[in-house]
Amino acid sequence: MNPPIYPGRYPATRMRRNRRTAWKRALVAENRLSPSDFIYPIFVCEGTGTKTPISSMPGINRVTVDLLPEVAGEAAELGIPALAIFPEVDPAAKTPDAAEAFNPGNLVCRAIQAVRTSTPSIGIICDAALDPFNSDGHDGIMHDGIILNDQTIEVLCRQSVVQAQAGCDVIAPSDMMDGRVGVIRGALDEAGFEHVSILAYAAKYASAFYGPFRDAIGTNATLKGDKKTYQIDPANSDEALREVALDIAEGADMVMVKPGLPYLDIVRRVKDTFGMPTFSYQVSGEYAMLKAAVQNGWLNNDAAILETLTAFKRAGADGILTYFAIEAARLLKRG
Ligand code: PBG
Secondary structure, X not given: OOOOOOOOOOOOOOHHHHHOOHHHHHHHOOOOOOHHHEXXXXXXXXXXXXXXXXXXXXXXXXXXXXXXXXXXXXXXXOOOOEXXXXXXXXXXXXXXXXXXXXXXXXXXXXXXXXXXXXXXXXXXXXXXXXXXXXXXXXXXXEEOOEEEHHHHHHHHHHHHHHHHHHOOOEEEEOOOOXXXXXXXXXXXXXXXXXXXXXXXEEEXXXXXXXXXXXXXXXXXXXXXXXXXXXXXXXXXXXXXXXXXXXXXXXXXXXXXXXXXXXXXXXXXXXXXXXXXXXXXXXXXXXXXXXXXXXXXXXXXXXXXXXXXXXXXXXXXXXXXXXOOHHHHHHHHHHO
């Protein structure tokens, strides 16, 4: 005897039917990754003709400015829309007032100029934050153990303007000072850079996953204490929405949640609440964890990379800052 038919239920309904073949799975896929989803963070250092591997980030190098055109060219060729440039500043140039941050001839400005000239089609994103330039390793100016908010914003404005003058397309305040987005917007406009965008690190958490990045730019050695007086407590979610709302009100063009995978709940809330261009940063510690497991033979490299990146899209991210950008774009090209 045939089993009874319950419309919309087993056995009439079988979810596995749509998963039966590769072509069906392709047809019903809700999200698809493309190289145009990626922003590639790169580390730049002083010198010439040198690539220095970062031991806590297997496969990632610090490169000298003269080698940037090669990196930018490859990214553009693969269809990656933008780079985020991070400098490892000579320790001798670091001071408590972070004055090197607004030196128009500093490492990050020279890196911007090199990419702008060699690869005009690629977008250039740079942090507004003082940690690479500051002898205290903090994103803001420190005085008597306190990070000064309003004094820091003045320096961030000068930093943003020199970066825009060098050819940066997007200023990304990653410092978490209060009110900085609006003041930076004003400074950029006043200097004639009303076309330069602001990508606010709007919900940036005080995370343990930034360690390898601090190795890469040499701030682990200098950082005094932690960043908990300005970055968000990982326990909080409503607070992240307030931060994002403020940055939008101050003029952010795009917003970011950081870190990535452990904070996808925040990405979803931000996307649903504000409908803004929303980005997520798969940070250095997330990269390091995955590569370490791969090196141990515990995870399949290609599958794990594409799965994590797809998860960002599913959560609502419009784009992902990821150290896997080149590798993932190559995988996607190969199909
Ligand atoms: C600094 C900055 C950090 C990252 C991007 N910009 C580190 C920090 O806040 O200490 C982290 C990126 C990563 O871990 O990949 N303002």
